[in-house]
Amino acid sequence: MSEASTQYKKQDGKLFLSLDGKTVSWKPNNASISSVTILVSEIANLQQTPEKSAKVSIKFVVQKPSTSEPENHTFTFTSPSARAEQLAITGSLRKSIEIFKAQNAAKVASPADNSGGQPAALAIAQSLSTGARAEENPLSDSRLLANGDLQRSLLSSDPALSQRFNQAFREKPDSISIIQFAAQFWATRVHLLRSHAVEKQQSQGTYNVLSEVKPKNVDGTTKLNLSKEQIQLIFNQHPLVKMVYNENVPQLSEMDFWARFFVSRLFKKLKGEKVTETDSIDPKLDKYLNFDDDADRTRQLTMSTVPHFIDLEGNEQNHSQRRGNRPDVEMQPNSHEKVPILRVLNQMSEKMMADVPPSDVDLHTPAGMDEEKYKELQLRDLQRAAEDSRIILKIQNQGQLFSAEQGVHSSSDASTYAKRTPAQVISLIRHDVRSISAGKSKTHEFNLESGIGVVEEESSSDEDTGAKKRARVGSRSARTAATAQIINAVGQRHLHDDDYLSSRDTATSEQAAKMGLSKTVFDTLAMTHNTAVEFLHYFWAVFLSGNADRAGELEHLVGTLSRSIDRVQAVADSAEKERKAKMEKLKKDYEILAQKGKRRKFDPNSIKGGAKAVNTMMSPLVRAIDTAQQHYRKAYQAQSGQITN
Amino acid sequence: MNAIDGTDRHIKTDEAPPPSLLAIVLDTNPHAWAHLSSTLPLSSAIANLLVFINAHLASGNANEVAVIASHTHRAAWLYPIPQSTTLPTSQNGTSNGDMETNGAPTEPSVPENPNKYRPFAIIEKAILSNFAKLLDTTKESDLASTPTTLVGGALSLALSYIAKSTLLHSPVDPLATDNPLSALADSETMHAQRTPLTSRVLVISVSGDLANQYIPVMNAIFAAQRRRIPIDILKLAGDTVLLQQACDATGGIYMKPERPEGLLQYLMMGFLPDATARRSLVMPSAGGVDFRAACFCHRKVVDIGYVCSVCLSIFCTPNLPDNLCLTCGSYLSLAQAQTATPAVIPRQRKKKKKRVGGTDSATPGGSTPAGSGTPVHT
Known part of the structure; x- marks a missing residue:
């Protein structure tokens, strides 16, 4: 029963389950191919194709103690009664796996009880792993709040903040510990910490040293200042110089070497300038002129997979040079002498960028590995707008919910309005509005001037009568009061705008x-x-x-x-x-x-x-x-x- | 080429400020005006408003005005009258020059008066007659049902009218709705575009209790904010909560007169400058703004509210029925949002701790909502 004809790696063979249930083995029909044996104890997972599918296969995920990565073995059942065979095999396999696991669990349990060494080790491992997890996001709130050095450095870089911190710290009640106080203080300022942490992580990259180092002409003699860091950088960027230095310096003094180097043709070449006939000849350094400075270029060129963007191989069919076009002047080999600066600058940039951790790793993942990401890079801006994928918000009819709450009784003004009945209100308003029309009927026209009340019989009399009569609409006093209020408001706004605008x-x-x-x-x-x-x-x-x-x-x-x-x-x-x-x-x-x-x-x-x-x-x-x-x-x-x- | 050709190819740009459209929402709540009748009768207020409208029209040749009455039971047009759809009249009736066709279809006879500029007379006539009509159709039952006014609807009318006028004023469709990129680059294109018409809304409000209409008014405010239409408020009476936010959000002017009798002075000094002029002026402002919101469940103005994470509805209580948002029906458990009852007395011993803690949770102390479960320790 526990035998089935299967295919493994496209080769026909037979799959056996051993009698003691400890191993599964596959023997090929063709003797030249090696057989496969799997220990049941090492099977971590067992997968099979769905029952309905035409293809019947079984997949073992095997975790060997010696390797960390699990291995996969897939066997496809080839006989006419494939499904039945597969069921039989998996059924007996399951049984033996269960038996094995039961034994194993008992084994593991007993030493753990005795020694207690393993749990401790486990705990260490766990704490390590949690530490590692926290390490993944150094900008998380909790880590920022725990980072005292960061906080101190932020305080020292921001005097206003540090003043505030110190002031509050001095006046805090004694019962509050420094730790509590600091936690409280920083809890509301996590964003500041985060930005400071990010800022601190930024550092200046390398620069093109040779073009930065310039001999100065002082009192007729050329002087050159060269720091230790700059020399280091020159050696890094130009391994050729390092080689030349190593081979020559014991003979020449260091001073002498640099003095000669900076006027040599080699220097000009490395810098990308054209070497002219008038340049002085230096027998010691000139022999390195034809050496390649790009000894470590291979390091930069090793790339596990080439993205399709820059994969020239992939573009072979559209290669214009194949059709007789000359390559661009920058792309031609041996054009050092013509436009050396272009190449040199390119090389320098490449060298500098090689040390910088790429910020766009995700974008350049190799095409073969993750085609999805590559697709993301397609020029979608030029495509039609995608359909909206929004969540539909179902708004219920609110009026129905709340109509009961509305009404005269709920109003704050209702009490004041309640003095008049609606009928009174209507008649009052209608009468009032009709007074406009009434005034109109006389002269066929509504006199706006009298309507607004600014027409005053005698402007001076307004002040006298104003005290006696109630304030008339449009009276001078009312207008003056209005002006005063507005001017006051303007003044206030002016004050606020000023605070707002000035730093x-x-x-x-x-x-x-x-x-x-x-x-x-x-x-x-x-x-x-x-x-x-x-x-x-x-x-x-x-x-x-x-x-x-x-x-x-x-x-x-x-x-x-x-x-x-x-x-x-x-x-x-x-x-x-x-x-x-x-x-x-x-x-x-x-x-x-x-x-x-x-x-x-x-x-x-x-x-x-x-x-x-x-x-x-x-x-x-x-x-x-x-x-x-x-x-x-x-x-x-x-x-x-x-x-x- | 230019020298040979000799023609001047400079494109002349219009340096003059764009015409300005003023949409006035007049709160005609009869309750409130009756209450105000001793200090500022409605008739005087309308007269003042007419003078203000004339001033606005006079300050620019192409300036326009629209007046909407926000009444107790409906919002009604006072000027211009919506044209009946059966008449296939052309759409150009909105500009100032063609007012005869617009304001007058209901009442063609505007009395001739040598002392009055005719466009002013037409507007005045239309507003007065339409307002009288509105009052005649107001029944007592309408007044009895509500103490407030439908300012939300009136604002919506004003904004839609402004939107339509803006479209009519621009030779090409400024929205270019079929271009998908316009949505992305909205802020930039809005900025670069020539403004064919500057619009603003002036609300003359006398009613309180606007929290009832929090949602429609807020929506109108956001629409205005997006279209850069300032909403000015002249608050003659009533509470201030909602409309102050309208001004603040849209960059309008808020004014609550101490002396309503000086209405015209307030209008002229505070509200006459249009958006173009305001750029070079310091406008009056009221200072502090009440930013409180009204809750969606009881229309109460709340200090501390609870917000649905899906639809941003505001609730005054964390105890929602079935833990579902009342507006959008999504699951919303606010138990976590409740603050714990403050404990101000130090615990004595470990034993006592439990008991004190237990009683704490039932204490309706401090500002925390009562009837909460166990305090949530954070």
Whole structure:
């Protein structure tokens, strides 16, 4: 039963299951081909073609302990009763696999109980693998937050941020540990860390040294400055120079070698300049002129598979040179002498790029391996727009859901409207509108001027009667009030637009001046605000975490917040002092003026700034802190009440 | 070549600012106007508005105006009157010069008055007569059913009229809808294009309770934002929540007069400059904007809401029936979104911890929604 005629690698043969159920073997009909033996214990997976399909085959996935990659063996059943044979084979195979696995599991279990060495090893392996997984994304939030060096380097590169950090750090309650504080601080600034990490990863690539090194003419003698790094780079980029150096330097002094090299024909050639007859001849270096500098070129040219884009072999049939065209001047061999600079520059670029990790790996995956990706690169822009593949959003009829909620009773204005019945309302409005038509009937025309009410019998009388009568539409006082409101609004917008437009750094002094504050007060105020906001962040994070273990922390934070208000108050006081001093000075000036006979009235309101300006600016912050404290107190009362009960 | 040819091949570009279309949405909610009648009667308001319209038309030869009444039960055109579809009249009736054919089909006789510029008289006549008609058809039952006005519908009318006028003003179809690339390069092409018509919407609002129409109004706002049509708001009465956002999102002007009696002054100073002029002016602004949204389930204005991740509907409560979004029906479990009840008292001992924790969850303390399950520790 456990024998079937099969094909393996297109060769006919017989598949056996051994009697003890430990091996599966395949013997070819043709004796010249080697047979295949598979240990049942090594079978990791068994696959068969679907029952309906015409082709009947079975696939073994074999995991040998010696190799890491699993091997595949596929046997196709060829006899007329292929399906039945296959079922028989797989059935008996399954049985023996199960028996083997049961034995094996018992074996594995017993040593694990005894030693405990294996679990430890496993744990190590696991931790290693998780570490490796995290390594895959160095920009993940958790890794960024754990990276203290990165945070320190960001702080040192951003003075404003570091100032803010230090200020908040100094004023934090003592109960909060540095670690907690830092975690909180950075949690809201992960994006900054990420961009900094990316920035740090960028480094400058190599450059074409030979064209950078330029002899300078000082006092009639040419001088050349060559750093150690540059020499290193020259050796890297031009192995030929390294060779020449190695062969000559003990004989020549190092200084001498470089001095000769930079005026030699070899140098010009490597740089890509044309060698002319007038160039000085150097017997030592000129013999290297015909050496190839591209000793390591093969390294760059090794590419496992060539993408179709640049696969010239693939384009042989359209090869224009085959049809008698001369290759382009840049593509011709031995054209060094004609346009050497082109080749040299190309080679230099290739060399430099060879060390740079490619950023477009995915795009250049070999065509044979992943045709899908290659297809992605096709010029789809030129194709017609693809069909929309959008998710259809099924919007239910909302009116039906909510119509019950609407109605007069739900309205906030309804109470005021309720004073009049709808009938009254209609008649009132109709009457009002008819008054327009009534005025019209007399003169056949609606007099707009009287309609808007700006026609005044006597403009001066308006002021007298205005007090007695209720404000008439279009009266002068109403218009003046309107003008004042709009001008005020324009002024306000102007102020805001200015803050918005000007950059932060330069504008602080201007802003301060606008508010009537000195720059130092303004800066202190900004700092106080920053730290207070930082603590508010922290407060809400802890408060809403619902973690009773952090309640102590919370208590301290509330204390810190109330101290923030004190700090704002302190700034306000100093601003007020400043304003007082300014006022005193101005008063004195006025007194001096008065003595000279020029009388001007002193107006204390003309001096802006002081505590009022500070409080206006800080009122949103104070409100936010108050709200936080209120929430805390409310929750505290509710919970302390519960505990005592 | 040019020298030989001698012809000047410079293309003359029109340097003059484009004509401006002003669409006015007049909130004619009778409740609110009756309430306002002591300070600003509707008749005076209309007179002021007519003067403002005349000023707008006078400030540009090709300027246009459209007036829509947003009434309690429907939004109605005051000017221009939609032409009846049975008449095969040509479409060019929208420009200023052809107003005779447009404003007057219902009432052909505009009285001759030597003291009034005829186009002004035509518009005035049309607005007044249409408004009187609207009032005559308003029944008491219409007023009793709702305290507010259909500003959403009126805004939609205004925007569609603007869109149509813009199309009529441009010699070629600016949308080029059959070009698939236009969708991609939308922002760039919009920028580069010559604007044939600058439009703006002015809403003169007297009603509150607009949260009922949060969705249609928001949609209108986004449409206006996309077409770069500023929506100006003159809020004579009522609460401010929604319309302020309209101004802020579209770059319009929001104004809530302290003295509604000076209406004309507000209109002239605040709202007369069109989009071209505004670029060189500092326009008045109200400062703080109330950005709160109205929830979709109860039309309440909410401070903290819950948003469906599929359709962006806003809900005021995390407890949705069957955990399904009310608008789009997709699964939406908001249990995770609830914040834990704050714990402010430190735990004493390990034993007590469980009990305190248990009672915590039932505490309706702080701002957190009551009746939540166990607190979610994050």
